[in-house]
Amino acid sequence: MSSLQPASPSYTDTSLGLVSTRSYPAAVGVADTMVKASGVHLLGYEKTGSGYCTVVVRGSLADVRLAVAEGKQTAEDFGQLVSWAMLPRPLPNLDAVLPIGHMLAVRIGGGGGRYRHLAAGLLETLGFPVLVAVCDAMLKAADVTLTGYERTGGGLCTAVIRGKVADVVAAIEVGISTAELLGGLQAVMVVPQPLD
Structure with a gap:
């Protein structure tokens, strides 16, 4: 060698x-x-x-x-x-x-397939009822898909959505307003171009 x-x-x-x-x-x-x-x-x-x-x-x-x-x-x-x-x-x-x-x-719906090249949006709430209300509001606000949710303990739940960047941002903004109204907003993240 x-x-x-x-x-x-x-x-x-x-x-x-x-x-x-x-x-x-x-x-x-x-x-x-x-x-x-x-x-x-x-x-x-x-x-x-x-x-x-x-x-x-x-x-x-x-x-x-x-x-x-x-x-x-x-x-x-x-x-x-x-x-x-x-x-x-x-x-x-x-x-x-x-x-x-x-x-x-x-967990974020990656790995190629139908979500490839789509933005990911995550919104964390305190309490499952707030999560359900946030998901409903986000799905009605823009052309996004709910790919799942995650529970991380202490009553914290995170909704994961995918879609075009503009749609994800619009949905997350509505989700923030809904979570704040219900007193359960914890954290937010938008990843415009997540890697597979």
Whole structure:
């Protein structure tokens, strides 16, 4: 083997990066930022209770360092940063020991298909009744699709919608007004061009 050929990277040559936020919408925005900032792979997220979520990425140390820095900044910009960590060369079985393999793309309706290239909007409420009212208002306000909802503990629920950017923004604005009227608005995030 020539010394000029790079060795193929092994699982243990990669690093893990984690950024924890105070809400699920913030976690989605942070995940999108981290993946777009460098060559990391999104492993998923962990709900840790009371609405807190942690985004988990894997990649080279340099890519993870950049992704975590960008993720932290995004979370700070929204007043949502809780904590962060970088793990160079984690043990190979760390993913098996810690359940950090959930796929975020499934939760936001990504992975290609009919939602490919559509914006994602997330609106978090305190209480399920407020979530139902917000979903109804958003679906009536614009041409968006409700792709699901997420419960993150402490009574926090997040609606996830997809559609064209203008429709998602219009629906989220109506959702904000509805949630504020009912006293249950917690967090909001619009991701104009989420990666699959």
